[in-house]
Amino acid sequence: MGHWLVIDLEATTEEGGWPLEEMEIIEIGASLVAADGHELDHFQRFVRPQRRPCLTTFCRELTHISQANVDGAAPLSEVWTAFERWLGPYVPHLAGWASWGEYDRRQLELEWQRQQLDSALNQIPHLNLKQRFAEARQLKRAVGLNTALQISGLQFIGQQHRALEDARNTARLLPLVLPA
Template structure:
């Protein structure tokens, strides 16, 4: 019988953005977000003591996003993500998408019309990059502040799966827990995380934001089912800066001419 921890959060927003990229660019590149997909998870069985193990997807939000600094996608980016030039050309800009997403949060009673939190919710991402890097970069380029509700609580699911796996394989009861072997010193990609939790292979197209998001949901749901406490494990600095950042949202072209 799995001993269930008290789960401090009422809802989870699973997010996996896609961004502009060129072949050979690293994490310092001024990526612009081109897909914003989110799945909302809530508990089905949370009791009066805050214990639960069954999460379900109750709503989804998805929008493509029109880049403004470099609106033309590279062929590398289109091949990697499957997102076409026509899709982003017809899409709203990032500030417009954020406003639509805020309406989504209000509709699901996560925040009120003033942006105050109504229930405890946590963003979930694969690695820390989506909000820590992509959102902060995009808000700079869009000349808007990072919304406060995007900086509250973030769980790096990849890190959580790794911690669960370390715990499970170190336990004398790991056969009952169900840990699957992982190669040492490898990046825990989404497919490898699914394997570690004994789940079926990746469903859909890798690097499609919505497909990545739905598969990350599967990981979060399974961690909960196995009695893992779901909580923030990464911090966000909305004032983080990169060398290419000039004044008032300007990208210094000498870095990427």
């Protein structure tokens, strides 16, 4: 059984949400885990948004990411290069990559296209863990990450709506939905 990469993104937003096309990644968190959910390595970087460089009050309060965090960060093109360099040695061992829901995959695909970025993730299957969890637990509808953890008898560890903590908590649910 190979390793899994669990990715979570934080992005610019406003109360009530923005369309995907208007959102920009402000933090990338990735947890590389063995099939049993044990973390082997991780990646976390802030990203400086280009189109709307000032975070909304709602966004800062939701994510606990400060304006200074993003002002001091590199743009996505540079951060993504660093991410791919970090990911490179692990790619041959990856069974797939996962996120909680479709948002992270769709946001990444949009940015790769918009900025002409290459990604090894394009060659690796994506698992929508939110959907898979709902199916595994025979839930009528998909639930949020926090609810899924509670259903599984787990507590959220760390700060919610921070990319690496969200990715790590998502990874804890992986062994519960993957075939043994």
